[in-house]
Amino acid sequence: MPEQNSNQTILIIGNGQAAAMAVQHLRSQGFAGSIKVVGQESYPAYERPPLSKAMLADPVADVPSICIHSRDFYDTAKIELILGKSVTRIEAEQSVAMLEDGQQISYDYCLFATGGQARQLAAYPYGSPCVHYIRTADDALRLRHSLRPETRLAILGGGFLGMELASTACELGATVDVIEAATALLTRNAPVLFSQWLQERARLTGITLHLGTKVAASQMCPESGTLKLELDNGHQLAVDHLIVAIGMNPNSEIAARSGVTVCPQTRGIEVDSHGRTNISNVFAAGDCATQVDRQTGERVRMESWQNANEQARIAAEAILGITPKAAAFPWFWTDQLSCNIQMLGASVAGLQFVARGEIDPHAANPQFVLLGLKDNVPHYALAVNAAGQLRAIRSLLEKKVAIEPATFSNTDIPIKQFVKKATAAAVV
Numbered sequence: 365m366p367e368q369n370s371n372q373t374i375l376i377i378g379n380g381q382a383a384a385m386a387v388q389h390l391r392s393q394g395f396a397g398s399i400k401v402v403g404q405e406s407y408p409a410y411e412r413p414p415l416s417k418a419m420l421a422d423p424v425a426d427v428p429s430i431c432i433h434s435r436d437f438y439d440t441a442k443i444e445l446i447l448g449k450s451v452t453r454i455e456a457e458q459s460v461a462m463l464e465d466g467q468q469i470s471y472d473y474c475l476f477a478t479g480g481q482a483r484q485l486a487a488y489p490y491g492s493p494c495v496h497y498i499r500t501a502d503d504a505l506r507l508r509h510s511l512r513p514e515t516r517l518a519i520l521g522g523g524f525l526g527m528e529l530a531s532t533a534c535e536l537g538a539t540v541d542v543i544e545a546a547t548a549l550l551t552r553n554a555p556v557l558f559s560q561w562l563q564e565r566a567r568l569t570g571i572t573l574h575l576g577t578k579v580a581a582s583q584m585c586p587e588s589g590t591l592k593l594e595l596d597n598g599h600q601l602a603v604d605h606l607i608v609a610i611g612m613n614p615n616s617e618i619a620a621r622s623g624v625t626v627c628p629q630t631r632g633i634e635v636d637s638h639g640r641t642n643i644s645n646v647f648a649a650g651d652c653a654t655q656v657d658r659q660t661g662e663r664v665r666m667e668s669w670q671n672a673n674e675q676a677r678i679a680a681e682a683i684l685g686i687t688p689k690a691a692a693f694p695w696f697w698t699d700q701l702s703c704n705i706q707m708l709g710a711s712v713a714g715l716q717f718v719a720r721g722e723i724d725p726h727a728a729n730p731q732f733v734l735l736g737l738k739d740n741v742p743h744y745a746l747a748v749n750a751a752g753q754l755r756a757i758r759s760l761l762e763k764k765v766a767i768e769p770a771t772f773s774n775t776d777i778p779i780k781q782f783v784k785k786a787t788a789a790a791v792v
């Protein structure tokens with residue numbers, strides 16, 4: 365590793381997953397200088413996946429239980445946390461960050477790890493009675509206090525977050541309606557076969573799906589404290605609470621007003637493969653960052669736990685002058701409807717899907733894998749309650765090893781044996 369100046373200061377703007385991983389990597393790689401982290405929330409960095417699951421389901425779960433690092437970590441690593449404050453802009457030429465309270469922080473390197481915020485609808489302002497957005501721990505705690513058995517809940521958005529929330533609320537005894545503008549669930553992220561399975565399983569769980577539907581009108585009833593929703597198909601719902609889960613907007617405004625290039629399509633901060641922006645000592649990582657996809661050449665902003673971790677690692681190493689290893693193969697997971705669902709790669713157009721295992725929405729413990737092929741080469745995999753099988757086939761996707769689809773589908777052949785033979789055949 366190149367020699368580091370202990371007098372250097374690295375400033376991290378934002379205090380989420382990417383920030384927490386960046387400080388860990390900086391210290392583990394031997395950086396002895398000052399690290400300052402500025403975050404808007406009053407909590408140290410915490411895991412966000414539990415916000416739609418454990419934080420709602422467990423009545424005693426608190427923020428410390430989901431923090432990424434303990435307070436001792438920050439003390440021992442000599443990380444200066446500046447919480448409950450915001451950076452308004454950076455002066456790139458002077459390498460100075462301006463805080464909203466007038467404080468100035470000089471830095472040698474700056475990392476934007478600002479994440480994103482829930483996309484809002486003007487008709488349902490944040491903080492309105494009965495209306496919920498889930499992006500922060502406080503959002504989850506507010507919703508938890510509102511969820512009771514027999515609570516009537518509507519969720520706008522049938523994406524991963526919306527379905528996780530629906531699953532958790534249903535487990536807690538709430539009556540749940542999911543309103544999704546698309547005609548099927550998750551078709552942008554997963555194959556149609558999986559979408560059909562998920563829809564049927566959701567209905568069997570007790571979740572009512574309104575697909576291909578939007579809210580046409582809504583009215584708050586002060587006397588009852590309920591919200592009346594009229595859908596564009598004429599259906600009417602009376603609910604106690606409404607969750608809006610229609611996606612996330614990256615927090616890139618600070619970067620934009622500071623002269624850092626922001627992608628007009630994704631609204632993410634544009635970075636190269638090492639996380640560097642158009643300003644040589646300014647980097648970005650996580651949900652706020654946009655990179656050019658090596659396969660398609662398109663600008664992509666990826667929202668995932670793994671991506672935040674990998675981009676933080678790469679940016680930290682690049683800041684220290686270390687040539688980073690390439691990012692790991694894309695991986696995503698979600699827990700919903702009593703199932704663990706994991707994905708490798710991206711479900712793109714033109715893939716032919718083969719299945720291993722029975723795709724049965726009625727099964728108490730379903731287990732199957734879907735493999736997306738192009739010319740018999742796997743590009744994408746989805747596993748339901750089959751994490752071990754997904755790990756076994758990962759190398760086939762990473763190395764683009766052609767397979768025999770019928771052999772993959774044959775569950776009489778152990779998955780590791782299948783992978784071994786496919787790999788050996790590719791070498792020959």
